[in-house]
Amino acid sequence: MTESISSLTRFLDELSAIESQAVPEIGAARTADDLEALRVRYVGRKSGRLSALSGMVAGMSAADRPAAGQAFNGTHKRLQEQLAAAAARVLSTGAAATPAIDLTMPGRAVWRGARHPVTIVIDEIADIFREIGFTIALGPEAESEWYNFTALNFPPEHPALDMHDTLYLEGGGLLRTHTSPVQIRTLQRYTPPIRVLVPGNVYRRDVFDASHAPMFAQIEGLAVDEGVSFVDLKATLSHFARRFFGAATTRFRPSFFPFTEPSAEMDVECQICHGTGCATCKMLGWVEILGCGMVHPSVLESAGLDAERYTGWAFGMGPGRIAQQRYDIPLLRELYDGDVRVLGALGQ
Numbered sequence: 465m466t467e468s469i470s471s472l473t474r475f476l477d478e479l480s481a482i483e484s485q486a487v488p489e490i491g492a493a494r495t496a497d498d499l500e501a502l503r504v505r506y507v508g509r510k511s512g513r514l515s516a517l518s519g520m521v522a523g524m525s526a527a528d529r530p531a532a533g534q535a536f537n538g539t540h541k542r543l544q545e546q547l548a549a550a551a552a553r554v555l556s557t558g559a560a561a562t563p564a565i566d567l568t569m570p571g572r573a574v575w576r577g578a579r580h581p582v583t584i585v586i587d588e589i590a591d592i593f594r595e596i597g598f599t600i601a602l603g604p605e606a607e608s609e610w611y612n613f614t615a616l617n618f619p620p621e622h623p624a625l626d627m628h629d630t631l632y633l634e635g636g637g638l639l640r641t642h643t644s645p646v647q648i649r650t651l652q653r654y655t656p657p658i659r660v661l662v663p664g665n666v667y668r669r670d671v672f673d674a675s676h677a678p679m680f681a682q683i684e685g686l687a688v689d690e691g692v693s694f695v696d697l698k699a700t701l702s703h704f705a706r707r708f709f710g711a712a713t714t715r716f717r718p719s720f721f722p723f724t725e726p727s728a729e730m731d732v733e734c735q736i737c738h739g740t741g742c743a744t745c746k747m748l749g750w751v752e753i754l755g756c757g758m759v760h761p762s763v764l765e766s767a768g769l770d771a772e773r774y775t776g777w778a779f780g781m782g783p784g785r786i787a788q789q790r791y792d793i794p795l796l797r798e799l800y801d802g803d804v805r806v807l808g809a810l811g812q
C-alpha cells in the first residue's frame with residue numbers, strides 16, 4: 465500500500481513536472497518547426513516524455529491505476545490543446561508576414577487596353593464612307609514640298625510654306641502639314657472614278673491650345689469622276705453628318721483653300737457647351753470639323769488628269785476635334801498626353 469501510494473505520488477509529481485515544463489516552452493514557440501520538436505519531445509508516441517512515463521502505470525496496483533490513468537489522460541489532453549493553440553498562433557502571425565494564398569479570392573482585373581478615342585472615331589467615319597463606296601488610301605508622313613504644296617496649287621509666297629508653320633526636314637522634304645498630298649498620289653495612281661478616304665497624322669508648328677496640337681490626325685476624302693458637282697459634295701457630307709452626329713446641328717460656310725474652288729467649311733454645334741460658347745469652340749458655339757470644296761482644275765492637272773473631262777470634290781477633317789465633341793473633352797491635348805486613366809475611360 466505504502467509502495468503503491470508512493471509510486472502513484474511519484475507518477476503524479478512527474479506528470480505535473482512535465483506539464484509545468486512543457487507549457488511555457490510551448491507558449492514560447494515561434495515557428496511550426498519549434499512546435500513539432502516540442503510535440504515529439506513531450507507527447508511523441510515512441511519517445512515522448514509522457515509515453516515514457518506511461519510505462520509506470522503497468523507497475524501500479526489495480527487500485528491506483530484508474531487515478532494514474534485519469535491524471536495521465538488529463539495532462540496529455542492539456543498538452544495537446546496547448547500545442548493546437550500554439551499552432552494556430554504561429555500560423556496566423558506567419559500569415560501576416562507572408563500572406564497565405566486564398567484560392568477563393570477573385571483574380572486581379574487585368575488592364576486590357578482600349579482603342580484610342582481618335583482611332584474609334586476614325587474607324588466609325590471610315591465605316592460610314594465605306595458603305596457609300598469609298599476605299600482607304602494611305603500616304604507618307606515625310607513628304608516633298610511639291611506634293612504637300614505646289615501640286616495643290618499653293619502659290620510660292622503662301623504663308624503655310626513659312627518655316628513658322630511647317631516642320632521642314634534636314635536634307636529636304638517636310639512633315640506633311642495635311643493629308644491633301646495623298647489626293648495627288650491617288651490621282652496619279654488610279655483612273656477615275658475615284659472615291660478614297662485617307663486617314664493619317666499631320667504635323668504643324670502649332671501652339672498647343674484647347675483645339676490645336678503640333679501632331680494630329682486628319683481624314684482626307686476625295687471623289688473624282690465625270691460630271692461630279694457641288695451637289696454631290698453637299699449631299700455626301702450631309703449624309704455623313706446625319707449618320708455621325710445624329711440630332712446635332714451642322715452648317716456649311718463659304719471658305720477658301722488654294723486646292724478647291726469653290727470652298728466651304730462644315731461646322732457642328734459645339735457639343736461641349738451646346739452652342740452657348742466655351743473655350744473649346746472659342747465662344748462661337750460652333751466647331752469647324754472639316755474643310756471641303758470642288759477640286760481646283762490645276763490640282764487635277766498637276767496629277768496629270770484632264771480637267772475638262774473630270775471634276776471632283778474633296779474634304780479634310782479633324783477626327784481629334786470630332787472625338788473632343790463626341791467624348792466631351794475640353795482640351796485636345798488630353799487626347800495626346802497618353803494618360804491611360806483618360807483614354808481607358810473613353811475608349812472601348
Ligand code: DAH
Nearest residue numbers: 642644755756757778779780
Ligand atoms: N488640307 C486642309 C487643311 O489641312 C483641309 C482641307 C480643306 C482638305 C478642304 C480638303 C479640302 O481636301 O477640300 O486644313
